[in-house]
Amino acid sequence: MSHEIIAIDGPAGSGKSTVARAVADSLGWSFLDTGAMYRAVTCEAVFRGIDINDQNAVGDLARSATISTTPRVCVNGRDVEEEIRSEPINVAVSVVAANSQVRESMVARQREMANEQTRGTVVEGRDITTVVFPNATLKVYLTASLEERSRRRGEEGVESVARRDQADFTRETSPLRQADDALVLDTTGRSIEDVVGEIIQCLKNITSS
């Protein structure tokens, strides 16, 4: 591996994005939100009126789309930063993320994006510790109670969060699971600073040993 990776996985509302961004800022590393990529493909499929259950059509779309996640999420030149968090996309993204053709294309892009960075990268998602970067410098699995995760999600609501969890844990391709050697952190009732501090301390312990 040409540079360092901190891989973070966990269910919706476990604090991945906030924590990953803060860890990246604190280390001066880049940050990659892979969920935004699956959401961007989903937006584009809906925008073009493609049936999200048509695996080949959505696979073709995923392979051909231009996707960027910073400074705003864009797909094929269209800004979808707000749309990716809408309820129709929350529902449809579980189907698109279960499509193995879509995953293959996203995983290849994620590896490329991280490799292009001159410094380290903090990458967060559902399969980062298990599939995308199984040899990451540090692997973290964040979790929290369903109650707290739904509270953090606000408008999305407990039913939608529980439904996405179920889809992510049980799908055939790259289901969400804890890597055997991940640092498992339950963020229920813990502050962001506290969790970020523990991850950075753990990284220091690894790199100094």
Ligand code: CDP
């Ligand atoms: O922010 P939240 O954790 O709710 O979701 P997200 O990270 O934006 O991801 C949205 C959806 O994309 C998840 O529910 C997964 O179905 C899928 N996803 C995935 O399958 N693999 C990833 N590496 C990231 C997201």
